[in-house]
Amino acid sequence: MSDTTYTTSREALRRRQQDPHRVGHTGHPKNEPVPGTGQGASGPATKRIIVGYGFWVFLLSDIVIFSAFFAAYAVLQGQTAGGPGARDIVELPRTAWETGALLLSSFTCGLSFAATNARNKLWTQVFFVVTGLLGLVFLGLELQEFLSLAARGVTPQRSAFLSAFFAVVGLHGLHVTVGLLWLGTMVAQLQVKGFRREIVHRIICFNLFWHALDIVWVGLFSVVYLLGAVR
Amino acid sequence: MSQADDYDHGRDLAPGDEPEESAGHWVRNYLIGLGFASVLTAASFWAVGAQLIWGPAIPVAIIVLAIAQMGVHLVFFLHVTTGPDNTNNVLALAFGLLVVFLLIAGSVWIMGHLNQRMMQPMPMSQMLDMQR
The missing domain is CATH 1.20.5 (Single alpha-helices involved in coiled-coils or other helix-helix interfaces)
Structure with a gap:
């Protein structure tokens, strides 16, 4: 099997037939242990799994950091010190555009991974670029929001609520910025080195990172923006 | 360098990974996820000003929709399964x-x-x- 052809193995076909929706509780008798899943019985895992799992654990700890910022926001929400509250600074149309851009970029990032698995360099790069552009749209909108707020004198030092607001939204924006830099290096690495094994592993990690950022944004636009507009 | 021995069928999967599948399967998966996520996002933006929902229940509705959307992202984008x-x-x-x-x-x-x-x-x- 070469890198360019893409064949479905017999094992994958068996899985699909026995468990088409990947629920997971079919395909092996109850009394028999499942060989090599989660117990390390089949020897050390492959590098692909070790790298992916390690990055998964990092992402979960990153989400714990986010949850600390969320907790601070939830606690400080009412401490406006006579300044503007969430209701006064939230502009839902902009939030809707930001959400759309980030959701679509998550989708195109997934498509790039599908292209990676088919070992199609052109489509991987195309979807990488689209992902990056949508990420830039998101960042631009967020920057515009921060600047227009600052122009109205709404800055982090105005009140505890605003400190928490800028901290949690800014932390996510910082992650998106770092993700875009990473995406740029991934495009360059893929172009120069091709689908070498370690490059594919990095692409897996980038995908996890980008999808996780979108999940954090779901929490952000719901808790900070939508709940802010309701209250 | 073949792709198959890195996938290692029948053992654990890396997060975000799936057993070797055709590209069509991946794309279909992402499309379903995008569809669900769009509907849930639209629903929660709609819920903010909805007259249809009893006022005090609107925050609850938004939080439930957010949790549902996180679940959709986990299943269809990050491929977390119960397998x-x-x-x-x-x-x-x-x-x-x-x-x-x-x-x-x-x-x-x-x-x-x-x-x-x-x-x-x-x-x-x-x-x-x-x-x-």
């Missing part, structure tokens, strides 16, 4: 969620209590009682 090849990923996720829950719920709970005790201005008579 045996995903046991490790799901266990790590469950622990992460536990810490997140403790952090947020604990902070809100403790600080809510502190607020309740510190924010109420004490009546003058009570203050005089304390001085005696």
Whole structure:
């Protein structure tokens, strides 16, 4: 099997037939242990799994950091010190555009991974670029929001609520910025080195990172923006 | 260098990974996820100004829709499944969620209590009682 052809193995076909929706509780008798899943019985895992799992654990700890910022926001929400509250600074149309851009970029990032698995360099790069552009749209909108707020004198030092607001939204924006830099290096690495094994592993990690950022944004636009507009 | 030995069928899966599939399967998966996520996002933006929902229930609706959308992202974008090849990923996720829950719920709970005790201005008579 070469890198360019893409064949479905017999094992994958068996899985699909026995468990088409990947629920997971079919395909092996109850009394028999499942060989090599989660117990390390089949020897050390492959590098692909070790790298992916390690990055998964990092992402979960990153989400714990986010949850600390969320907790601070939830606690400080009412401490406006006579300044503007969430209701006064939230502009839902902009939030809707930001959400759309980030959701679509998550989708195109997934498509790039599908292209990676088919070992199609052109489509991987195309979807990488689209992902990056949508990420830039998101960042631009967020920057515009921060600047227009600052122009109205709404800055982090105005009140505890605003400190928490800028901290949690800014932390996510910082992650998106770092993700875009990473995406740029991934495009360059893929172009120069091709689908070498370690490059594919990095692409897996980038995908996890980008999808996780979108999940954090779901929490952000719901808790900070939508709940802010309701209250 | 073949792709097959890196995938290692029948064993654990890396998070975000799936057993070797055709590109069509991946794309279909992402399309379903995008569809669900769009509907849920639209629903929660609609819920903000909805006359149809009883006022105090709107925040609950938004939070439920957000949790549902996070689930959709986990299943269709990050490919977290209940399959045996995903046991490790799901266990790590469950622990992460536990810490997140403790952090947020604990902070809100403790600080809510502190607020309740510190924010109420004490009546003058009570203050005089304390001085005696």
